[in-house]
Amino acid sequence: MIPIKVESAWQGTVDCQKCGIRDMVLFADLNHEDFAAMHTPIDDLRFPPRSTLYVEAQKAEFVMTIRSGMVKLVRNISDGRERIVRILRQGDVVGLEAIATGQYSNEAVALTDLSVCRIPIQLIQQLSTTSPRLHKRLTTQWQSALQSADDWIADLNFGSARRRVAQLILKMRDPLQPEIAAVFSREDMGGMLDLKLETVSREISRLIHDGLIRPVDKSNRRYEILNIDRLSQVD
Amino acid sequence: MIPIKVESAWQGTVDCQKCGIRDMVLFADLNHEDFAAMHTPIDDLRFPPRSTLYVEAQKAEFVMTIRSGMVKLVRNISDGRERIVRILRQGDVVGLEAIATGQYSNEAVALTDLSVCRIPIQLIQQLSTTSPRLHKRLTTQWQSALQSADDWIADLNFGSARRRVAQLILKMRDPLQPEIAAVFSREDMGGMLDLKLETVSREISRLIHDGLIRPVDKSNRRYEILNIDRLSQVD
DNA sequence: CGAGCGCTTGACCGGCGTCAACACCCGTGG
């Protein structure tokens, strides 16, 4: 079960000032002055699903901002099992902890097709002392990562299997269409919730049977939420 | 079950430059210049066990650095159950998230007698832009909070009850005497591990019976670790 | 059409929750 390291596809150097999602990301508030001080290139990379961005304890020279797609942060437990500690989405920074420590503390794996901006850590460290704007953005990123870690514990890893699955579906709602939730393979869901894949499958079936959700296609990955109140009160 | 708000005891204003644990904390690397720029007082507060430092969603004007003692960060789940999302110890900053958001995202409760330095958030925000030394310390604090949240998920909330209890004991080792681990009430341990207090009690008994740990006093709160290898491999 | 993968479903069993009784420690007050 050695993960296959897939090469990422280099899409060229990007101009952050023209970035389509710039208002969500690290460099959101930077001004001309800040950009002028950048001499290292920011690269645009793509990864296919299941590819590994980096492994635990690896020496780190870059962080990556997610332009689109999702990433799972994974700890490999001694006996070969996989524990998913958090997932990251558009606007999140992958490898944030490496800014402070110089090395990654988890393994990062693409869950979907993934597009990221790769930013040298050295550049972040330079700019964060000279640019209060970046400094503020970084603080926001740290805070939101911590918030999402705490939510992960309180919402997804507490209580019955049924409650966990319900909470995961709620967390995975599409921001643009809040009735639709896109979930993952049953095995990945298990790794997130500390449940076996069969249990996840059973609980999803039960939520469908009870009329709380409904599959919207045959892929078993997208569901419509029919009763959000009952779903959030599942215990 | 309304928590009783205990008044904290004010111990006076402190001089950070003479702090006994200054090398562990937020203001570790500040120089004379930085201290000269401080005009708001840093207060030294004490709390008894079980007292609440602040509650969820409360508006925040201060963070606190722990001089001694421990704090649990708690989410109160809808149906009255208590979920402990993390614990903080000497040198950690309580209420870190409020630096970014202006409000606390958890409830903080003293687990032991507690001594803290109360620092105005405004002061942190001022200094963190002018002092790269504080800025660096803050980054370290964010990183260690995030690391400990991720560890919490991977170590304490994964696998069998026996494994969870074993991991908690390992995490609670005294830094000065690594054979001794100080734990909490069975109910608090349950809140940390997502187990019922009876299960925690049973698993501790089993670890004792199997010769992995041994109680060192009658309080049921301190144990000697007899076989650290076997304890860390418990599955 | 068959192979392979992911998902579902069933039967069975064990681990953990539930409920209850009891032990132990430490105040307080007679």
Next chain:
DNA sequence: CCACGGGTGTTGACGCCGGTCAAGCGCTCG
């Protein structure tokens, strides 16, 4: 000094939820 009571921890009996093992289904892709 002991009696009493409340808080905390332990232990037992029992039942259910979720893990285990296995069979079968449906989709996708050669």
